[in-house]
Amino acid sequence: MNYCEKFQILLMTIFRTLFLLLFFFLMAPSVFGQASVSVLHIDTIYVEGNARTRSGVILRELDFAVGDSLAMDDLQALLERNTRYLMNTGLFNRVLINVRDWDVERQRIGILVEVEEGWYFYPIPLFDLADRNFNVWWRDYQRDLRRINLGVYFRHSNFSGRMDAFKLKLQLGFTRKLEAEYDLPFFDVRRHWGLGFNLLLSDSKYLRYNTYENREQFVYFPDKRILQRFRLSLSLRRRPALRSTQRLELGFYRTRIDTLIATDYNPDFLGEGRSLQRYFFFRYAFEWDGRDIRPYPRRGLYLLARFEKLGLGLFGDLQAAYADMTLRQYWPAAQRAGFELVFRTRLALQRGRQPYYNSRALGYEEDYLRGYEYYLIDGLDWAFAKCSFHLPLLYRVHEWGRLMPFRGFRQMPLRVYLSFHAELGYVNNPYHAEGNSFANAWLPAYGIGLDIVSYYDKVVLLEVSRNKLGEIGFFLHWRIGG
Numbered sequence: 448m449n450y451c452e453k454f455q456i457l458l459m460t461i462f463r464t465l466f467l468l469l470f471f472f473l474m475a476p477s478v479f480g481q482a483s484v485s486v487l488h489i490d491t492i493y494v495e496g497n498a499r500t501r502s503g504v505i506l507r508e509l510d511f512a513v514g515d516s517l518a519m520d521d522l523q524a525l526l527e528r529n530t531r532y533l534m535n536t537g538l539f540n541r542v543l544i545n546v547r548d549w550d551v552e553r554q555r556i557g558i559l560v561e562v563e564e565g566w567y568f569y570p571i572p573l574f575d576l577a578d579r580n581f582n583v584w585w586r587d588y589q590r591d592l593r594r595i596n597l598g599v600y601f602r603h604s605n606f607s608g609r610m611d612a613f614k615l616k617l618q619l620g621f622t623r624k625l626e627a628e629y630d631l632p633f634f635d636v637r638r639h640w641g642l643g644f645n646l647l648l649s650d651s652k653y654l655r656y657n658t659y660e661n662r663e664q665f666v667y668f669p670d671k672r673i674l675q676r677f678r679l680s681l682s683l684r685r686r687p688a689l690r691s692t693q694r695l696e697l698g699f700y701r702t703r704i705d706t707l708i709a710t711d712y713n714p715d716f717l718g719e720g721r722s723l724q725r726y727f728f729f730r731y732a733f734e735w736d737g738r739d740i741r742p743y744p745r746r747g748l749y750l751l752a753r754f755e756k757l758g759l760g761l762f763g764d765l766q767a768a769y770a771d772m773t774l775r776q777y778w779p780a781a782q783r784a785g786f787e788l789v790f791r792t793r794l795a796l797q798r799g800r801q802p803y804y805n806s807r808a809l810g811y812e813e814d815y816l817r818g819y820e821y822y823l824i825d826g827l828d829w830a831f832a833k834c835s836f837h838l839p840l841l842y843r844v845h846e847w848g849r850l851m852p853f854r855g856f857r858q859m860p861l862r863v864y865l866s867f868h869a870e871l872g873y874v875n876n877p878y879h880a881e882g883n884s885f886a887n888a889w890l891p892a893y894g895i896g897l898d899i900v901s902y903y904d905k906v907v908l909l910e911v912s913r914n915k916l917g918e919i920g921f922f923l924h925w926r927i928g929g
Contacts, residue, residue, distance in 0.1 A: 486517070487555070489512070489513055489514065490513065490548070490550075490557055492512070496563055499567065499608045504608070505560060508533055509532065526544045539564055540563045542562050543562075545559055546558060546559070565604075569600070570600075573596070573600045574595050575595070575597075583820065596622050598620075602614050622651040622652075626646065639686060641685075644682070645678065645680045647679075651674040652672055653667040654667075654704065657712070657716075661822040661885045666712055674704055675702070680696050682694055682697075693732070694730075695729075695731055700724075702725075704716060704722050718764070718765070721764065721802075723764070724765060726758040726759070728756065730756075737749065742906055742926065743906055746778060747777050748774075748776050749774070751773040755769050757769075757805070766797060767795070770796060771791070772790075773790075773791045774788075774791075780836075784836070787836075790832045792828075793830075801878070806879055808874045809826075809872060809874055810822055811823075817868060817870060817910060817922065818912035819872075819885070819890060826874035826875050827878070831870060833870040835867065837865070839862065841861065842861070842862050845861060861901050863898070864897070865896075867894075870892050871890065892914045894913055906927075909923060
């Protein structure tokens with residue numbers, strides 16, 4: 448055999464070896480992957496413990512269904528994830544999801560969903576402050592009991608077993624109020640479309656008629672009602688997927704003030720010396736909720752984008768349009784600690800001057816900066832960012848036993864976190880900034896606090912914060928479910 452023949456044989460051997468190696472490399476993942484990955488098929492889903500809640504409502508909140516297939520390695524994550532989904536509805540005190548039937552030979556399983564329903568109907572005595580928040584009432588008005596509105600708040604979070612919420616508020620005092628709200632998550636067979644309505648009737652003996660030196664200016668008439676409000680709205684909701692929701696709302700708002708307010712106190716309160724303001728409004732909102740635990744998340748993203756038009760041409764009392772956005776991002780850290788970033792902004796799409804009553808920015812309801820709870824900042828546009836770090840201090844479950852008459856509350860989980868926060872805000876006020884130094888200025892703050900979480904959706908915040916003036920204060924906030 449000569450040299451050329453030997454060389455040809457060597458080349459053929461090399462090519463064959465490379466071909467076999469390449470074939471083995473390409474085929475190995477499918478061959479060995481099929482042997483190593485077990486696929487499970489969901490045959491049945493059992494629902495137990497739901498005395499009032501309809502089984503279809505519970506199945507609607509799951510991201511799996513009968514007939515689905517999944518890898519065995521993904522089973523545990525699926526069970527844990529869907530437990531959180533059901534807890535996020537606020538309907539249950541406890542949820543347990545596990546495998547009931549497992550046909551090993553056919554790789555088919557049944558999944559059991561066990562729920563412990565909460566207490567859905569709450570007739571709650573109402574102690575509503577006449578002031579913007581607890582901290583203002585405690586310090587600025589020296590805990591004046593006359594500024595407490597008394598009443599009763601009826602809330603049913605599962606009125607017909609369809610996760611539909613009905614709320615009724617009856618209130619007497621500085622402010623008399625009748626407010627009713629009903630929200631039906633779905634009315635169609637596919638459970639994608641929902642309806643809602645809201646009604647408000649209110650009148651008051653006192654009025655926040657202006658803002659000066661970043662503080663509200665009040666007027667009080669003990670013998671007559673100087674502010675009357677009426678609101679009626681209907682909404683249509685679409686929720687085609689677990690995490691995304693769209694809502695359309697159409698409504699009417701009427702505000703009437705005493706003529707003395709419009710002539711002597713603030714002619715710009717409703718604009719141009721008006722004592723009556725009427726307008727129809729339209730709102731569209733898109734919400735995407737990817738948080739793991741909604742009341743106090745550790746991971747996930749939340750996005751809310753809205754557009755609203757105030758004044759649809761039928762009355763000339765108000766013409767305004769706004770776009771606003773809320774973005775919340777959560778990252779877990781070691782040992783159950785976590786980071787939180789919140790960004791919120793509003794942009795006026797119609798740039799003209801608006802009445803004082805319609806120029807609210809920061810300091811109202813949930814739109815506030817920590818450290819500035821005693822102040823109001825009015826304006827056309829605004830934005831703020833908040834950053835927090837939460838460090839766990841305590842986790843325990845307290846057994847009340849028979850001391851608690853309501854079975855669903857006999858186990859009280861309690862979590863306490865040490866929280867560090869820093870935030871920055873800005874309000875653009877081209878029309879109402881005179882005498883208010885916080886408008887058109889950067890507003891930094893930072894502080895420390897304790898976050899107390901109980902019964903899944905009850906959160907109390909005890910905070911010490913410092914604002915740009917160097918003022919240090921202790922503040923109390925709470926979020927008590929729906």
